[in-house]
Amino acid sequence: MTRAVCPGSFDPVTNGHLDIIRRASALFEELVVATGTNASKSRLFDPDERLEMLREACADLPNVSVRGFTGLIVDFCREIDAQAIVKGLRGGNDYEYELPMAQMNAHLTGVETVFVPTDASLGYVSSTLVKEVATFGGDVSGLVPPAVHRRLQERLGRA
Numbered sequence: 001m002t003r004a005v006c007p008g009s010f011d012p013v014t015n016g017h018l019d020i021i022r023r024a025s026a027l028f029e030e031l032v033v034a035t036g037t038n039a040s041k042s043r044l045f046d047p048d049e050r051l052e053m054l055r056e057a058c059a060d061l062p063n064v065s066v067r068g069f070t071g072l073i074v075d076f077c078r079e080i081d082a083q084a085i086v087k088g089l090r091g092g093n094d095y096e097y098e099l100p101m102a103q104m105n106a107h108l109t110g111v112e113t114v115f116v117p118t119d120a121s122l123g124y125v126s127s128t129l130v131k132e133v134a135t136f137g138g139d140v141s142g143l144v145p146p147a148v149h150r151r152l153q154e155r156l157g158r159a
C-alpha cells in the first residue's frame with residue numbers, strides 16, 4: 001500500500017489545494033489530507049471547522065481521508081505508516097519555503113517529499129490572499145468550494 005500525506009493549514013481549503021489533492025490522489029493508493037497548525041500564521045477557522053470543510057470538499061474522492069495532526073508531521077507519517085509527503089508548489093517562493101522542510105523531514109525519518117506543480121490557472125490562489133480579499137469585500141467565490149465561500153461570508157459578517 002502506498003500511502004501519502006498531504007499536510008497544510010487549510011485555513012480555509014481553496015480550489016488550489018483541491019487541485020493538488022485530486023491529482024495526488026491519482027498517484028497514491030491512499031492519500032491522507034492532514035490539517036496542522038502553522039504557528040507563524042494567524043488563523044480564521046478553528047481546527048474542527050477546517051476539518052469539516054476539507055471533509056466536505058474531498059467527499060467525492062474515495063481514496064482520500066482527512067485527519068488532524070499535532071506535533072511533527074514526520075511523527076504523524078510514522079503513526080499512520082505513510083511513505084511520502086505531498087506538497088503543491090506555486091513558484092519559487094514556495095520552493096524556497098518547502099525545500100528546507102522537505103530536507104529536514106528526510107533527515108529526521110527518511111520520509112520523502114513529492115512536489116506537485118500547481119495548475120497554471122491557480123498559481124495565484126492562497127488561503128492568505130483569499131482571506132484578505134474576502135475581508136475587504138472582494139469576490140472569492142471562484143477560488144474556494146461553495147460551502148467554504150458560505151462559511152467565509154458568515155465568519156466575516158457578510159452573510
Ligand code: PNS
Pocket residue numbers: 007008009010035036037038039041071072073074100101102104105
Ligand atoms: O499550509 P502551511 O502553512 O504550508 O502548512 C504548514 C504545515 C502545518 C504543514 C507545517 O508547518 C508542518 O508540517 N507543521 C508541523 C510541525 C513540523 O513538523 N514542523 C517541522 C517541519 S520541518
